[in-house]
Amino acid sequence: MTSSSSPSQDVHDMQHPHDATGPAAEPHAESLRADALMEEDVAWSHTVDGERDGDQYDRSERAALRRVAGLSTELEDVTEVEYRQLRLERVVLVGVWTSGTAEDADRSLAELAALAETAGALVLDGVVQRRDKPDPATYIGSGKAQELYDIVRDSGADTVVCDGELSPGQLIHLEDVVKVKVVDRTALILDIFAQHAKSREGKAQVSLAQMQYMLPRLRGWGQSLSRQMGGGGTSGGGGMATRGPGETKIETDRRRIREKMAKMRREIAAMKTGRELKRQERRRNKVPSVAIAGYTNAGKSSLLNRLTGAGVLVENALFATLDPTVRRAETPSGRLYTLADTVGFVRHLPHHLVEAFRSTMEEVGDSDLILHVVDGAHPAPEEQLAAVREVIRDVGAVNVPEIVVVNKADAADPLVLQRLLRVEKHAIAVSARTGAGIGELLSMIDEILPRPEVELEALIPYTQGQLVARAHAEGEVLSEEHTAEGTLLKVRVHRELASELSTFVLATS
Ligand SMILES: Nc1nc2c(ncn2[C@@H]2O[C@H](COP(=O)(O)OP(=O)(O)OP(=O)(O)O)[C@@H](O)[C@H]2O)c(=O)[nH]1
Ligand SMILES: [Mg+2]
Numbered sequence: 001m002t003s004s005s006s007p008s009q010d011v012h013d014m015q016h017p018h019d020a021t022g023p024a025a026e027p028h029a030e031s032l033r034a035d036a037l038m039e040e041d042v043a044w045s046h047t048v049d050g051e052r053d054g055d056q057y058d059r060s061e062r063a064a065l066r067r068v069a070g071l072s073t074e075l076e077d078v079t080e081v082e083y084r085q086l087r088l089e090r091v092v093l094v095g096v097w098t099s100g101t102a103e104d105a106d107r108s109l110a111e112l113a114a115l116a117e118t119a120g121a122l123v124l125d126g127v128v129q130r131r132d133k134p135d136p137a138t139y140i141g142s143g144k145a146q147e148l149y150d151i152v153r154d155s156g157a158d159t160v161v162c163d164g165e166l167s168p169g170q171l172i173h174l175e176d177v178v179k180v181k182v183v184d185r186t187a188l189i190l191d192i193f194a195q196h197a198k199s200r201e202g203k204a205q206v207s208l209a210q211m212q213y214m215l216p217r218l219r220g221w222g223q224s225l226s227r228q229m230g231g232g233g234t235s236g237g238g239g240m241a242t243r244g245p246g247e248t249k250i251e252t253d254r255r256r257i258r259e260k261m262a263k264m265r266r267e268i269a270a271m272k273t274g275r276e277l278k279r280q281e282r283r284r285n286k287v288p289s290v291a292i293a294g295y296t297n298a299g300k301s302s303l304l305n306r307l308t309g310a311g312v313l314v315e316n317a318l319f320a321t322l323d324p325t326v327r328r329a330e331t332p333s334g335r336l337y338t339l340a341d342t343v344g345f346v347r348h349l350p351h352h353l354v355e356a357f358r359s360t361m362e363e364v365g366d367s368d369l370i371l372h373v374v375d376g377a378h379p380a381p382e383e384q385l386a387a388v389r390e391v392i393r394d395v396g397a398v399n400v401p402e403i404v405v406v407n408k409a410d411a412a413d414p415l416v417l418q419r420l421l422r423v424e425k426h427a428i429a430v431s432a433r434t435g436a437g438i439g440e441l442l443s444m445i446d447e448i449l450p451r452p453e454v455e456l457e458a459l460i461p462y463t464q465g466q467l468v469a470r471a472h473a474e475g476e477v478l479s480e481e482h483t484a485e486g487t488l489l490k491v492r493v494h495r496e497l498a499s500e501l502s503t504f505v506l507a508t509s
Contacts, residue, residue, distance in 0.1 A: 091116050092152055093126035095163035096134045105130075107380060111346070112163045112185060114297075119192050124155040138177060139170045145177040152178050161188055168217040186213060189346065193353065201271040208264045209353050211257050218250055218257070279366070287474065288337040288449045290329075291364040291400075293392065294373035295384035296344025299407040302432035303373055304341045307442070331446035335476050340367065345388045365397030369448050371441075373405045374420070376412035376429060381420060401448055402426060405441060410434050452476060454498040457507045461486040464504070470497060 093112050097105035105128050113123045127148065129140045138145045139162055152160060159181045160174070166184040175182045183191075190210050197203045292300045308327045329339045340363050364370060372388060374381045385404070392398075404427040406412070406420050417429045428444060430437030452475050460467050468487050471477055475493035482488075486504075493501065498508075 089121060089159070090124055090155070090157045091121045091159045091161050092124055092148070092155060092157045093161050093163065094140060094148060095126070095128045096140060097128050097130045098133055108163055112161065112188075115185070115188050115192065115346075116161055119188055119195070121159070121161075124157050125151055127151065134164065134166075134170070137170065138173045139164070139166055140174075142177070145174060149178045152180055159183060161185070171217065189353065201268065201275070204264055204268050204271065208261060208268065211261050211264070215254060215257055215261075218254060279363075287328075288335070288369070289340065289363075289367040290337055290369045290371060290445060290449070291340045291342060291367035292371045292373060293342050293364050293388060294344065294371075294405075295375065295378075295388055296346050298344065298373040298375040298378075298384070299432045300344065300373045301341050303371070303405065303407060303430070304339060306432045306435060306438055308339055331449065332442055333446055333476065334472070335446070335449065335451075336473055337368075337445075337449055340364075345384075345391050364392060365395050365400065367397075367400055368450055369445065370397070370400050370402045371405050371445075372402050373407050375408050376406040376417055376420065377408040381406070381416065382423075385424075403428065403441070403444055403448065405430055407432055409436055452492045452494040452497075454495060455490075455492045455509045456498060456501065456505050457488070457490050458501050458504040459483070459486050459488050459506055460501070460504050467501060467504075471501070 093109055093116065095105060095109045095112065097108075109126050109128055113126060116123050127144075129144045131141065135141050140148065148160065151157075157180060160178055160183070162174075162182065162184045164184060165186045166174070166182070171182050171184065190206065190213055193206045194210060197206045292304055294300050304327060308329045326338050326340045328336060330336055342364060370392070372385070374385050374388075378384060404420070404424040406417060406427060406429045408431060409417060409429040410431040410433055412429075421427050421429060426444070426448075428437055428441050430441050432438075455478075460471075464486075468480075468489065471489055471491045471493060474497055475491050478490040478492065480487060480489055498505075
């Protein structure tokens with residue numbers, strides 16, 4: 001699998017948000033290789049019309065579904081009720097700029113805008129206030145909050161999104177001033193994650209993180225909840241002040257949420273065991289693993305597609321990928337390895353999510369090599385590199401070798417590329433889109449991946465064909481000759497396989 005077949009990296013530059021109804025958009029999951037190694041994967045999906053594949057259909061479908069308001073009145077669905085409420089439509093962004101340059105502040109707000117758009121919102125306006133620290137009561141100062149109210153009223157926004165994590169009190173107070181819903185960056189990211197998670201485990205993790213986030217804020221948002229459940233009557237319009245009889249109800253809700261969280265944790269632990277077993281299986285087979293990590297939207301999935309020809313969802317949206325995808329790949333010298341796509345990083349990833357997605361991160365920490373993808377065309381690639389490394393360090397993946405893959409070389413400023421390549425030891429500029437640099441990247445991977453430690457020569461009888469197959473799959477075949485007595489192999493293998501081959505070995509070196 002080299003760069004020869006690479007479907008549709010570009011399709012998502014064309015916007016086709018909610019129109020996935022035509023026959024061309026049908027998911028075409030074609031099981032090309034049901035490899036035991038990759039059992040945990042969904043079937044490889046292949047692009048049929050050069051434009052869309054199953055995953056992408058999925059994504060459009062998810063986006064379309066999101067707009068259907070299906071509010072349940074069951075308490076079991078408490079998180080769903082609350083989070084459906086979070087469906088953003090027309091938003092105004094607000095940030096507090098405490099340190100750094102004005103450009104830093106603008107960039108941070110631009111990223112918030114991208115996040116909001118990814119969540120399906122229309123961004124109407126954005127304001128930044130310079131302050132030493134956020135106002136303890138209303139996040140931005142009270143004068144600014146009034147101005148914000150004017151902007152909200154004039155623009156017809158229905159939501160304010162703050163560029164930070166706000167305390168429950170700050171959310172309530174600011175809502176009282178601006179008279180529309182106020183959400184913070186954390187809630188926004190959780191919302192995006194909730195929209196994108198696909199696997200059972202991913203969904204469970206996100207919903208656990210949402211509950212964790214919600215628990216201390218239940219009082220504020222609880223009003224809509226009691227409205228949902230109390231058969232109406234208590235709602236008092238704008239503010240969040242009406243509590244009264246809901247107070248004890250909130251207590252009950254809290255308890256039920258805690259119980260649900262405990263149950264969820266147990267379920268997640270069980271799912272984790274299953275995944276862990278598969279990972280061990282791969283490790284036992286000594287298949288080296290490569291993890292693709294990097295800032296969100298850097299082009300990780302595009303790179304995976306380019307390297308393996310897998311039809312993974314690529315989208316110009318943040319957090320398009322939320323479930324770890326593992327594919328098999330082969331080095332130019334014919335060695336097999338696994339290549340894992342991972343969830344993107346973002347600055348100030350909500351803490352609950354770092355916890356929740358520790359599993360993906362563990363995959364990164366556990367790998368033999370990290371391909372750290374960075375968007376060379378981004379205005380501040382160094383910042384992205386640093387932000388990602390912080391998380392990698394957080395999960396203890398410090399001793400894994402890393403290749404910095406500076407992607408989007410086709411669109412990047414050559415000077416920026418030069419600068420990055422000079423600073424980073426193991427770095428290469430590539431374009432997942434055009435394929436430039438991919439050949440060299442493959443050779444670099446080949447060089448760095450650990451090699452099996454035993455080199456031997458064996459004459460394997462034709463009745464033992466499965467051993468020859470394993471030598472190819474798990475080892476590195478240096479030469480192969482078909483003689484009258486059997487297959488003469490010069491091969492480099494790991495110890496276990498070496499001992500299984502021992503009866504046929506002619507020479508070891
Ligand atoms: N110009 C250019 N654009 C690219 C290249 N690689 C990827 N892109 C675009 O960058 C956007 C993001 O690509 P993805 O592969 O989805 O990025 P990702 O890192 O997987 O993103 P998340 O899963 O959302 O974290 C898409 O619009 C791609 O078409 C490249 O080499 N050149
Ligand atoms: Mg992706």
